[in-house]
């Protein structure tokens with residue numbers, strides 16, 4: 084491994100606040116020198132050594148454990164020192180200040196992970212997985228991110244890239260064929276290889292979409308006329324008294340968000356202002372915000388008071404939701420009409436009769452959510468993925484479709500090869516084989532300091 088020679092960085096790697104232990108990480112070529120200045124001895128690799136750390140005036144700052152990870156067998160690939168002190172905010176600040184005075188600088192957000200990536204210890208998708216593990220809200224999200232960190236996602240990407248390289252080589256081999264021998268170009272081989280690749284990308288995209296859901300959560304938006312019971316539904320789903328519920332129509336104006344864990348998947352639930360035309364300035368701003376939320380929904384629950392329910396009202400409310408977004412109609416307050424809970428499926432349209440206030444039929448809603456979100460298939464063997472990964476896969480898919488267009492009515496191998504080259508570039512942005520400074524900056528700066 085060729086470790087780049089860089090300056091030395093340090094940061095507190097544990098969160099601020101009081102804890103038993105706090106960790107400071109130091110990485111870079113001056114690490115050994117800093118160890119000498121800290122404790123005047125060399126440290127045995129990967130062995131904990133107890134040391135007293137004094138400041139420049141020889142006052143004791145803290146008693147710490149030092150662990151040295153020599154290059155290249157460290158997280159960043161560089162020499163690393165980990166310093167475990169007492170986990171108080173002030174004492175760690177004092178320790179860090181001292182360490183910085185010995186010849187290193189404060190690390191930027193994500194800089195340790197960035198160095199690990201630049202030194203080839205992990206690829207970009209794996210670096211992102213580290214951030215995802217830390218930020219996971221459910222156990223399945225942790226497991227998914229761990230699979231990405233283990234390289235399961237990257238492995239699939241590398242496989243596709245390898246196939247693309249073969250296809251490009253094949254194209255190159257026939258590229259300069261004279262016109263009279265054009266019939267010898269194995270058109271079927273090109274078509275088959277392109278088909279295989281497109282299928283491979285489609286499958287990976289399906290997996291990555293699930294992984295993205297696991298990471299980002301499923302966005303469920305509650306909407307409907309005022310007083311239909313939206314806030315009541317938010318409260319029972321979250322088992323929390325989050326939103327104000329009242330018999331007054333137009334209670335909710337702000338967007339209210341909460342989240343639940345449904346079989347390991349985060350469901351972000353958004354309660355909105357009742358959809359109606361109003362002259363009240365604040366309420367109409369609420370309606371505008373509600374409409375904006377509807378655009379972002381993975382599914383909308385349209386809540387209707389069963390006493391008002393008819394096709395016309397349902398149609399009027401459905402007009403607020405774009406055609407792409409799946410909708411479930413919740414026909415609420417059946418307790419007042421003495422109706423039985425029921426789930427009705429018409430083509431792909433679901434309606435559930437229930438009573439939020441009494442809880443009758445709410446189990447049908449849970450069952451329905453589990454089905455539409457497919458929580459079971461989400462937790463088995465899925466690795467986490469980010470939106471940018473999905474976009475890269477989609478771009479590669481579109482380019483390969485384009486490439487297939489260069490096989491008929493006549494074969495244009497230069498154009499085909501160029502599309503394949505671009506598709507390869509798209510795939511390479513996932514693992515970071517190809518990446519711009521800009522992209523790296525964006526990814527690593529969203530990490531926290533010390534990571």
Ligand SMILES: Nc1nc2c(ncn2[C@@H]2O[C@H](COP(=O)(O)OP(=O)(O)OP(=O)(O)O)[C@@H](O)[C@H]2O)c(=O)[nH]1
Pocket residue numbers: 307308309310311312313314315316327328329330331332333334335336355356357415416417418419437438439440441
């Ligand atoms: N009887 C009965 N009342 C209900 C039911 N669900 C909600 N309510 C009542 O309906 C009224 C309105 O409920 P909310 O949850 O505030 O309705 P909302 O849709 O959030 O209303 P806005 O925020 O004003 O748009 C409250 O008095 C609730 O107690 C139900 O299943 N049965």
Ligand SMILES: [Mg+2]
Pocket residue numbers: 313314315326327328334335354355
């Ligand atoms: Mg409300």
